Amino acid sequence: MTYADIILLSGSGLLAGAINALAGGGTIFTFSALVAVGLPAVTANATSAVSVLPGQIASTTAYRREIVASFRRLLPFSIxxxxxxxxxxxxxxNTDEGAFRALVPFLILFATILFMSAPYIATFGEKLAACRTTDGVGPFATALQGLVAVYGGYFGAGMGIMMLASLSLTEGRDFHALNAAKNWLACIMQGLAVVVFILSGAVDYSAVVIVASASILGGWGSVVVGRLVPQRVIRWFVIATGLALSSWYFIQ
Incomplete structure (x- = not known):
């Protein structure tokens, strides 16, 4: 690994850590940087998942009280x-490297569109919450969460936004309840996916150390970034980068 590679991976980790804490979508940066330094796409995706997991766990612990309070209600979703x-x-x-590489531009574009649509998805979720007739987890909500979980284990970018719709059916409009449930479930699906990736040997640990360390620093620095840069600017930066990267991969 060259110094240029280390700088690129460190920069992507810093960006991902800060952006994940403020708006989400940081996986786009870490995955793309790992591919850029020469990792196969499947290995890059697995390595990215391992790298961002510590930040995901840290975010989840902040909501431990809400998670404990709603644990029984969230049990079907957790399973x-x-x-x-x-x-x-x-x-x-089990996806062929060439086939996954061909899917990459579509996956990044899909994640970017999800990010662009986040306000509309949140509004849709609020409408679902207003229409719910029970505090339990129904079959539709469970099936929707199952699809989100498969996507989360496969690629992951944008899965939190997808959960705004499924979780509104159980958590209603309470912001903290939604965030707590979203972080908890993301930890479960990504944590188990990471275990599978590690056991399969599909992880580049030298890259994990660099990206994960930088991501943690980026998360800590997100407070400063959030004060200096308006959230709208951050959102459009992620969207513009996602569109540019997907276009680049389509051309390749």
Missing amino acids: ISAIGGVAGSLLLL
């Missing part, structure tokens, strides 16, 4: 998220 996360990771590992 389906575990199953979907493992299924998605196994699907990734």
Whole structure:
């Protein structure tokens, strides 16, 4: 690994850590940087998932009280998220490298469109929450969460936005309840996916050390970034980068 590679991976980790803490979408940066330094696409995706997991766990611990309070209600979602996360990771590992590389521009474009649509998805979720007739987890919400979990284990970028719709059916409009549930379930699906990736040997640990360390620093520095840069600017930066990267991969 060259000094240029280290700088690129460190920069992507810093960006991902800060952006994940403020708006989400940081996986686009870490995955693309790992591919740029020469890792195969499947290995890059697995390595990126391992690298961002510590930040995901840290975010989840901040909501431990809310998670404990709603644990019984979230149990069906937790189970389906575990199953979907493992299924998605196994699907990734069994995808041919060439086939996955061909999917990359579509996956990044899809994640970018999700990010662009986040306000509309949140509004849709609020409408679902207003229409719900029970505090339990129904079959539609469970099936929707299952699809999100498979996607989360397979690629992951934008899965939090997708969960705004499924979780509104159980958590209603409470911001902290939604965030707590989203972080908890993301930890489950990505945590188990990471276990599968590690056991399969599909992880580049030298890259993990660099990206994960930088991501943690980026998360800490997000407070400063959030004060200096308006969230709208951050959102459009992520969107513009996602569109540019997907276009680049389509050309390649």
